[in-house]
Amino acid sequence: MLRFAEEIVLLALNDETGKISRNVPEQSLECAIAGALLMELDFLNRIDTGVESITLVNSDPTGDPLLDETVAILGKVGKSTPIVKALAKLMLKAGEFERRLLASLVHKGILKEENKSFLWMKGERTYPMLDGREESEVRTRIRMIILTDTLPDPRDVAIISLMEACRLYRTVFLNEELSECRKRIAKVAKMDFIGQGIAKLLKLTDSRPVEQIAHSV
Numbered sequence: 001m002l003r004f005a006e007e008i009v010l011l012a013l014n015d016e017t018g019k020i021s022r023n024v025p026e027q028s029l030e031c032a033i034a035g036a037l038l039m040e041l042d043f044l045n046r047i048d049t050g051v052e053s054i055t056l057v058n059s060d061p062t063g064d065p066l067l068d069e070t071v072a073i074l075g076k077v078g079k080s081t082p083i084v085k086a087l088a089k090l091m092l093k094a095g096e097f098e099r100r101l102l103a104s105l106v107h108k109g110i111l112k113e114e115n116k117s118f119l120w121m122k123g124e125r126t127y128p129m130l131d132g133r134e135e136s137e138v139r140t141r142i143r144m145i146i147l148t149d150t151l152p153d154p155r156d157v158a159i160i161s162l163m164e165a166c167r168l169y170r171t172v173f174l175n176e177e178l179s180e181c182r183k184r185i186a187k188v189a190k191m192d193f194i195g196q197g198i199a200k201l202l203k204l205t206d207s208r209p210v211e212q213i214a215h216s217v
Helices: 004-012 026-043 065-077 083-091 094-107 133-148 154-165 175-189 193-204 210-216
Strands: 047-049 053-056 080-082 114-118 121-126
Touching (some): 004 026, 004 094, 004 154, 026 047, 026 065, 026 083, 026 193, 053 083, 065 094, 083 210, 133 154, 133 175, 154 193
Antiparallel strands (some): 053 080, 114 121
């Protein structure tokens, strides 16, 4: 099973270019990656999640270096932390996390790494999919839940709230479907406290830099 953060990165990739889609705001994707890591810890019962805060309840190694680093960051912030602050702290390393997630997807044989060079210009790294099966499974699952009113399970709620946060619905639904399903997407996304925290943080970043939020909230 792929981690939430890996599924989000897959959905954010443009199938043709092998790069993050231009329709995905960079800051939104970084916030979604941060939220995905928290969600993974929540499902592993390493944190307790409330309406406004998260509490680190188990700091033992998970066996996953990325999640262990997330735990270490949370431990430095404090045992109980406002969700918005925890997300902002993780966002400060989101660029590095994204690179490591792409490398993990390459290692799992889902993506391949290519370097494209032109004359003297430095090569540009892209990540085309090998067969697209994993991405297709995520898209199909999301479409079924939103378009058929299927009751989502907790993992589905989590991935849909992440999709909403970084506006990935345009990579999953056709333009003519969006007017019908946007309310349903927003309704499902609100079922997750971390998803709500992502929405709050992104609103805060309209007027304040992430670094300030990470150290002052």
